[in-house]
Amino acid sequence: MKNQALYVYKKELRELLRDRRVRTSAILGPFLMVFLMISTMGGAVHAATQPHSQKIHVVNPKGDNPLLSALKASTADIVPVASVNEGRKLVENGKAAVVLQFPDDFTAKVSQGQTATIKAIYDDKSERSQMAEHAVEKAVDQMNKNHIKVLLAGASIPESGMEQFKVQSEDVMANKGANELLLMLIPYLVVFLAFVGGVSAASDLIAGEKERNTLETLLISPVPRTKVVLGKFFALASICLFSSMSGLAGILLASGMHLPGSDELFKNGIGIGPATVGSIVLVMLPTVALFASVLLAVSAYAKNTREAQTYMSLGSILVALPSIFSQFLGFTDFGSSRWINAIPVLNASSAIRNALTGRLDATSLALTAGLSAGIALIGILIAVRLCNREQVLLRV
Amino acid sequence: MIRTEGLSKEFVEAKGGNRVIAVDQVSIEAHPGRVFCLLGVNGAGKTTMLRMLSTVLKPSGGRATVAGYDIVTEGEKVRASIGFMSNSTALYGRLTGLEVLEYFGGLYGLAGKQLKDRLDFVVNKLDLHDFKDRLCDKMSTGQKQRVSIARTILHDPPVLFFDEPTAGLDVVTSQSVMEFIESSRSQGKTIVYCTHIMSEVERLCDDIAVIHEGKIRGLGSVDQLKASTGQPNLERAFLQLVDALPSNDKTLVEAV
Structure with a gap:
């Protein structure tokens, strides 16, 4: 009679794994979901970073405009617009990414070495519009630098005079730890999927047995x-772990495959080795x-x-909130608290x-494991207590 | 053997906190090689009695022994000594018939050759060969009922409880269930059978307890109940015992 819990475990696991809902929610679903998520993100980044002609709308463009020439040189297409109001409407409707308005005396000011202000109309809530506006600013910056170089050369001052101060940064974590994107996604997804993947199985384990009249037997x-x-x-803990690890496998597989965008997303590799996975x-x-213990108590x-x-x-939702918050730990000092x-x-x-960053210390691990194990024990005791009550059969 | 003395069960309703007496001071005895019937209408207290005897519910009062074990203090031994079958086959749909039997065999402490021998026995006895490897969800009602019977007797318990085992079954399957109960009686099992179907009682039961509103209203064989009520058949005897005989009939009986 020693192995009765093992008999129950084996039977439950076998039955759960034969349930299509459980297989979908705990194994296939998490894997596909994260795989598609990483692939889609990669695809989007790939598309955004590819050189492509960007349309820059300009109010009444004139031929001898040096900025427009610079933009054209960087593969931008210049699209004429009749008026500022029309341009503003185009941006508001999402039909134009950015509209430039040059002052009437633009060429004269440039030739006289005066500051010529160009008005850029864009939509800060649209990433496409932000990118176009950024491209314009970049072109203007480059033109300013070129202008200063000419001035410095005229005054016989070396080009280094443009930069009196310069910061040289050294990233101590360069090529160490996981990739930044994975650092945000994995702590959230791996934890959340462990809970969500167990829901279908948990509801079947005791509440489902009540419903099917098998619990009494x-x-x-x-x-x-x-x-x-x-x-x-x-059995339920196994399913929760499958779900979590299935999500992790999906992330690692999608990250490790050379999908479109992988090179942009994971410039320095994914930075996750077997030791990290083990941790x-x-x-x-x-x-x-x-x-598993909390879900089982609820099911009972x-x-x-x-x-x-x-x-x-x-x-x-209670699980999602802290795990989502973990995505923002990097912006705070809380991570080390x-x-x-x-x-x-x-x-x-x-x-x-x-x-993932190679900073897991034994004390944190022990505290985390101890607290979780303590709550798990309480959950199991509650589930046992509920199952020992007559209501487990009568409350149907 | 089963013996109860003043066995009672009281429930407190979740809403309102009213007390409901489901079983009230029931004293019965069921003996090996005999079928003891709890006869009553729905809600009479039959299932509550069986649940107490199978230790799923704790009695509010009185005491009972099943196969010599006290139902309160020796619950595990009681459960190891009983087989319980209801009209709900209570099988796991995603397991095959054989897997269900192996599972329950394990729970009842059977293993190795002992388990294999018992599995061979029940598979042969109930002729499960053709569908033992089929998922229970894919079985017909009759097939499920046979697997359910196999599960009930797999550990060869001396006491068998049947809670309306033929409810919802077709005539052929009901017949095989009753034949099985008859054969179990001939093997010396103590059998408690809950039903409200008179024909089954007349065919199967040696001793009958008419239970109504939790109380025993009549106790004895079919003939004894007929004689004590002065009724020509069990159905009328039962109706009289549960105060459900039409009033003009009662007057007629009294006049006779």
């Missing part, structure tokens, strides 16, 4: 309910235990799968982030 067997719950808990798994083990409490899934959907370790979910995301 199981409870009438001589297996102590603690063992029933433990068997189900480990992530180490962090995730107590985290999936936490998720709920009358049926529908009610269980309603509670779990609400719970997913100890209190982060005291917040469930966020501590796991933070620990994964530290693992």
